[in-house]
Structure formats: C-alpha cells, structure tokens
Amino acid sequence: MDPAPSVVVMPAAALSGYLTALSLIVAIGAQNAFVLRQGIRREHVLPVVAVCAVADALLIAAGIAGLGALVTENPAVLTVTRYxxxxxxxxxxxxxxxxxxRPERLDPATEGPASLGAVLTTCLALTFLNPHVYLDTVVLLGSLAHQxxxxxxxxxxxxVLASITWFTALxxxxxxxxxxxxRPRAWQxxxxxxxxxxxxxxVTLLL
Structure with a gap:
C-alpha cells in the first residue's frame, strides 16, 4: 500500500486543526479578557495559561472521542450551563x-494580589460555564476532526497546539x-x- 496519502493527510490535518481552533479562540471573549488582565498584572500567569490550555485539550479530546453527539442530544446540559x-x-x-x-485603586501595587485559588476558580468558571466553549471545542472541532x-x-x-500558542502569547x-x-486611567x-x-x-447567552 502506498503510504504517500497518509504522509500528506497528517500534516494537512494538523494545520487545519491549528488554523480552525485559532480562528475560534482568538475572538474576544470573557476568558481572553481575563487572561489579558492577569498578564498585565503579572499575577499567576503561568497557572492561568496552563488551565486554559489543558481545559481546551480535554474538551477537544472529548469531542473527538464522541462526546459531541452526547452534548447535542442533551440540550438541557447547555441550557443549565447557559444560565x-x-x-x-x-x-x-x-x-x-x-x-x-475608582481608578485610583486600579494600580496593581495598591489593589493587592488575588490568591491563586481565587484566580484559578474564576478561570475555570469562565471556561466551563460558557456553553459556547462546548459548541466550539466539543461539537464543532470534534465533528471537523472526523472529516x-x-x-x-x-x-x-x-x-490543542493553537490553544497553547494563543494563551501563552496572550x-x-x-x-x-x-x-x-x-497609569490608573488605563486600568479604568x-x-x-x-x-x-x-x-x-x-445578555447574548440569555437571549
């Protein structure tokens, strides 16, 4: 059997996965805004980046493994997550x-650091309480992967590489x-x- 088709398909599939995921992740959202703010504050950046990337990896793997069909067949799960x-x-x-x-309190030197637990809890909530995350990673990327x-x-x-690249860069x-x-005004x-x-x-989720 000629191995050439597989040799061509694999890099093409990886590139397609990278570009598709990147186009979905880069869109402005709550998770990206949170990562950006933590990066500017230089506060628990590595754990936040790691949590976002690992969460995406798990959701993408779940979608390829077939969880996407389960999600689409149980809309109540997305409804609860949505609210x-x-x-x-x-x-x-x-x-x-x-x-x-109160812009005078927005300077990280005076605002005070947040605990690692509080930061990671917020990060996880922004990731797993967003139904669009499941639709993008589990359903959409999962179905596209099998093409x-x-x-x-x-x-x-x-x-997954696209997720790691984006959150690390951000x-x-x-x-x-x-x-x-x-300047406090910039934080404002x-x-x-x-x-x-x-x-x-x-509001978009509710409507």
Missing amino acids: AGAAFLLVLAVGAARRAR HDPGAWVFGAGA GFGATYLRPVFA VLDIVIAVVMATLA
Whole structure:
C-alpha cells in the first residue's frame, strides 16, 4: 500500500486543526479578557495559561472521542450551563464596573494580589460555564476532526497546539503592555471594556 496519502493527510490535518481552533479562540471573549488582565498584572500567569490550555485539550479530546453527539442530544446540559454562565458573567461585569469607578485603586501595587485559588476558580468558571466553549471545542472541532480521518487525532493535536500558542502569547505577551497600564486611567479603560464585554456576553447567552 502506498503510504504517500497518509504522509500528506497528517500534516494537512494538523494545520487545519491549528488554523480552525485559532480562528475560534482568538475572538474576544470573557476568558481572553481575563487572561489579558492577569498578564498585565503579572499575577499567576503561568497557572492561568496552563488551565486554559489543558481545559481546551480535554474538551477537544472529548469531542473527538464522541462526546459531541452526547452534548447535542442533551440540550438541557447547555441550557443549565447557559444560565449559570450568564449569571457568573454578570457578576464579573459588575465587579469590573465597580473597579472602573475608582481608578485610583486600579494600580496593581495598591489593589493587592488575588490568591491563586481565587484566580484559578474564576478561570475555570469562565471556561466551563460558557456553553459556547462546548459548541466550539466539543461539537464543532470534534465533528471537523472526523472529516480528516484517519487523521482526526492529528487534527486535534493541531487544535490543542493553537490553544497553547494563543494563551501563552496572550498571557505572557500582555506583560509588555504593563508600562501603558502604569497609569490608573488605563486600568479604568480596560475594566470598562471588560465590563462591557462580559455584560454583552451574558445578555447574548440569555437571549
């Protein structure tokens, strides 16, 4: 049997997985806004990046393994997640809006560090209480992966690599913006943007 087709299919599947996942992940969302803020603060960046990447890897693997069909057949799961996620996003939106009202407290040197447990809890909630995460990773990427059989798992590996690349670049690249955010006004603008993004996403989930 000629091995050439497999040799060609595997890299193509990996590249397709990488580009597809990257196009889904890069979109502005609550998770990206949170990673960006932690990166600017230089606060627990590595654990946050690791949690986001590992969560994506698990969800992508679950989708390729067949969990996508289970999710689509049980819409009640997404409904519960939708309302819980919307409530959580609204809480975060209110918190960001309250921070923005007092810009003199937005300097990380005076605001005080958040505990690792609190940061990771927020990160996990933003990841797993967002029904779009399941639709994008488990359902969409899972189904697209099988269009590249026998390279479905290679497609998944490319998608996981895209997640690792993006969150690493976002989290650690954000540290270069720190000079800009030496001014409280810059933190005020960022928190206003975060509040608007999270409130918009919450309303979108509810509607």
